[in-house]
Amino acid sequence: MEGTQVAVAKERPSRTILGALAVAVLLGGTRWGSYIGSPPLFIADVLIALAVMDAVLGQKVHGRQTPSAKMRSGPPVVFIAFFSYLLLRAMLSTEYVFTFVWLRDYVPFLYSGLAFLSAWSLARANGPSRAKTMKLIWAALIFHLLWTSTVRLGGLAESAFPQLPGSGVNLFSVRPDIDMAVLSVTAALLLRRLILGENKFWGAVALALTLVTTLGFHSRAGLMSLALALLAAYVVSYASAPKDGNKRVLMVLAFPVILAVGVAAIAQTTPGERLIASVFNTHTGGENELNAQGTERARQFAWSGVADWTFENDLRGVFGSGFGNNFLEEAGVLAYLEGTTYDNVRSPHNWLVGVLARTGVVGVALALVVLASVVRLVARNRGRVGGDELMSTASFIFLATLPIAMFGVVLEAPFGAIPFWWAVGILHTMRGASPEVSSGLGSRIVRAKAPHLSARHLGSSAK
Numbered sequence: 001m002e003g004t005q006v007a008v009a010k011e012r013p014s015r016t017i018l019g020a021l022a023v024a025v026l027l028g029g030t031r032w033g034s035y036i037g038s039p040p041l042f043i044a045d046v047l048i049a050l051a052v053m054d055a056v057l058g059q060k061v062h063g064r065q066t067p068s069a070k071m072r073s074g075p076p077v078v079f080i081a082f083f084s085y086l087l088l089r090a091m092l093s094t095e096y097v098f099t100f101v102w103l104r105d106y107v108p109f110l111y112s113g114l115a116f117l118s119a120w121s122l123a124r125a126n127g128p129s130r131a132k133t134m135k136l137i138w139a140a141l142i143f144h145l146l147w148t149s150t151v152r153l154g155g156l157a158e159s160a161f162p163q164l165p166g167s168g169v170n171l172f173s174v175r176p177d178i179d180m181a182v183l184s185v186t187a188a189l190l191l192r193r194l195i196l197g198e199n200k201f202w203g204a205v206a207l208a209l210t211l212v213t214t215l216g217f218h219s220r221a222g223l224m225s226l227a228l229a230l231l232a233a234y235v236v237s238y239a240s241a242p243k244d245g246n247k248r249v250l251m252v253l254a255f256p257v258i259l260a261v262g263v264a265a266i267a268q269t270t271p272g273e274r275l276i277a278s279v280f281n282t283h284t285g286g287e288n289e290l291n292a293q294g295t296e297r298a299r300q301f302a303w304s305g306v307a308d309w310t311f312e313n314d315l316r317g318v319f320g321s322g323f324g325n326n327f328l329e330e331a332g333v334l335a336y337l338e339g340t341t342y343d344n345v346r347s348p349h350n351w352l353v354g355v356l357a358r359t360g361v362v363g364v365a366l367a368l369v370v371l372a373s374v375v376r377l378v379a380r381n382r383g384r385v386g387g388d389e390l391m392s393t394a395s396f397i398f399l400a401t402l403p404i405a406m407f408g409v410v411l412e413a414p415f416g417a418i419p420f421w422w423a424v425g426i427l428h429t430m431r432g433a434s435p436e437v438s439s440g441l442g443s444r445i446v447r448a449k450a451p452h453l454s455a456r457h458l459g460s461s462a463k
Contacts, residue, residue, distance in 0.1 A: 014126060014128035014129045014132060015054075015129055015132065016129065016132045016133040016136050017118055017121045017122050017125055017129065017130070017133045017390075017426070018051040018052075018054060018055055018117050018118060018120070018121035019047075019048060019051045019114050019117050019118050019121070019418075019422050020118075020133045020136055020137065020422075021047050021051070021136065022043075022044045022047035022048050022051065022418055022422075023137070023140075023418060023419045023422050024136045024137055024139065024140035025043060025044055025047065025140070026044055026414060026415045026418050026419055027137065027140040027141060027144060027182055027185075027419055028139075028140035028141075028143045028144050029144075029415075030144065030175060030178045030179050030182055030415045031169065031173065031174075031175040031178060031179075031413075031415050032164060032169050032170065032171055032172065032173050033415065034413065034414040034415040035164045035167040035169045036164060038165060038166060039166045039167065042414070044414050044418055045414075048114065048117075048418070051117060052117065055117065055120065055121065065124040066124070067120075067123035067124050068123055068124070070431060071122070071123045071429040071430070071431060072119060072123065072428055072429050072430070072431055073119060073120055073123035073124070073429070074116055074119050074120060074123075074428070075115050075116060075119055075424070075425060075428045076373065076428065078366070078369050078370060078373060079112075079115060079370050079373075079424075079428065081366060082112070082363075082366040082367060082369075082370050083112055083113060083115075083116075085359065085362060085363060085366055086106075086109045086110075086112070086359065086363070087110075089319065089320060089322060089323070089358070089359050089363065090102070090106045090109070090322070090323050092322065093322030093323045093324050093325075095322075095324065095325075096322070096323060096324020096325065097324070099324055101324045101326075102323050102324035104346075105323040105324055105346065105358070106323045108411060108412045108413065108414070108417045109323075109358075111414070111417040111418050111421050112417075112421045112424075113421070114418060114421040114422045114425060115421050115422070115424045115425030115428060116425060117422075117425065118422045118423075118425030118426050119425040119426065119428050119429050120425075122390075122425070122426055122429050123429050130390050133390060134389055134390055134393065137393055138189075141182070141185065141186045141189070142186075142206075144179075144182050144183070144186070145183065145186055145206070145209065145210055145213065147172050148174060148179050148183065148213055149209055149210075149212075149213040151172055151174055152174065152213050152216045152217070153212070153213065153216065156172075158170040158172075158173040158174075161173070174217070176217040176218055176219035176222055177219045177221055177222050177404040177407075177408045177410060178404060178410055178415055178416055179217065179222075180214050180217050180219050180221075180222025180223070180225055180226060180271075180404070181222060181225040181400040181401055181403075181404050181410075181416075182400075183210050183213060183214040183226070184214065184222070184225040184226040184228075184229040184230070184396070184400040185229060185393065185396040185397055185400050186206075186210050187207060187210040187211060187214065187226065187229065187230060187233075188229035188230055188232060188233035188392075188396040188400070189233070189389070189392065189393060189396065190203050190206050190207040190210060191207060191230055191233045191234065191237070192233045192236070192237050192386070192389075192392055194207065195233075195234070195237040195238075195241075195247075195251070196237065211226075214226050215265075215266065215269045215271065216269075216270075217270075217271065218270045218271050219271055219404070219408075220271055220407070221403045221404040221406070221407035221408055222271060222403075222404060223266065223269075223271040224403035224404075225399075225400040225401070225402075225403045225404055226400075227266075228399050228400065228402070228403060229396045229399055229400045232378075232395060232396060232399050233392070233396065234251070234255070235382060235386075236378075236382045236383075236385045236386030236392060236395065237251075237386050238251050238252075238386070239382040239383040239385075239386050240382075240383050240384075240385075240386030240387040241386075298336040298337065299336070299337075299348075299349050299350070299407070301333065301336045302328070302333040302336040302337050302348050302349065303348055303350055303353045305331050305332060305333035305336070306327065306328065306331045306333060306348050306353050306356070306357050307353065307356065308331070309327070309330065309331035309332070309333075309357075310327075310331075310356055310357050310360070316360065317360055317361060318360045318361055318362060319359065319360040319362060319363075320355075320356065320357060320358045320359040320360035320362075320363055321357055321358060322358065323358060326346060327357040327358070328345060328346065328347075328348060331357075333348070337349065345409075346412075347409040347412045349407060349408050349409060350405075350406055350407065351405040351406060351410070351411045351412070352364060352367065352368075352406065354412065355367050370424075371402070374398060374424055374427055374428070377427055377428070377430055378395045378398070378399075378427060381430045384430060390426065391426065391427065391430070393423075393426075394422075394423035394424075394426035394427050395423075395427060397419050397420065397422075397423040398420065398423045398424060398427065401416060401419070401420045404416070405420075
């Protein structure tokens, strides 16, 4: 009509959830992926900085986005208290504040701020943005599966690959704990898809390859990650299955058989032997058994030594020693953790023990409440989690990281901390159980819309 102007709203382009690109780089490359760049500037840190800039500038360019009324747009109060306390304790480390060692110790805790970014972004994301995020995550997981299986099953030595500049770390070098945890996430997602009836042939092939590769490593904590992730996948898939169908009955009947076969098979593997030796304190004299029990005793001595040193001073026991100091050296436990393979160790191979030494009882209490609240959130919303692949991914990342963080140096490093805290933010967007998803209807929706595996690129293309 002449003289009539039609206003066309500028549609905001669909993008991945903020921080997803950094997470994908670290899921795909794990330890060596965190060294891509030029010290002290690495690609993951650059990508996080760009994500923060995108969050700020995107609001100005495309206007403010309204968060979904059904989702939280940020972590709860207890997480805010935890993050704020970490910041305050770091700033009160007056002897070391803003030095390089202070920054090195504090930055892994600062990565917990990613929970704010991912929660804020997901609460404002549309369907295509969620699909793009899962496409990116699947690409990273399949890439990780391909190179780890090639290196592990092919018996390739790290020295066969070039070193990344200024790091001393070889391209495609494996680190059993984190690589087993990422493979556990892949296995859990593949199991979930098989239960939903998607991509049965190629999904089964990929799952078999993932399990064989994972069990080829020796980490006991990594084996715990695999068991926990697969169990979670089974539980959330059961919760999202229709209540009026036969799938739940079949899953209940099949579980004891699957469990028995799985335990018997795992007991024959290197990580299985090491785990049995640790749990049951066996005395067969086997090499794997002796090695497992030796490292276990060393860690126990280190943990008890750090705890004793922390509580020698009442103020330190409550608020910790802060950031920047080498508390392992001050506690006299370095000899238990260092050797011919590791030097310059700054973590006791247990995240909570490290939190105790750095932030005291206050920090540990807040950390435990945060972890427990996330576990409770996943448990209460298991139907929703099972019916949403992005929520399932975040849950599996969170759960698979917990065991290796309690027996290794994982949340103190970018390859563990960045995906973990990003996933925590994703999970914090859930407010409560959705009746529709909990009744099983959500799984049907996801089955119709989820990305499908193909022989060429498993799980990376979304319809």
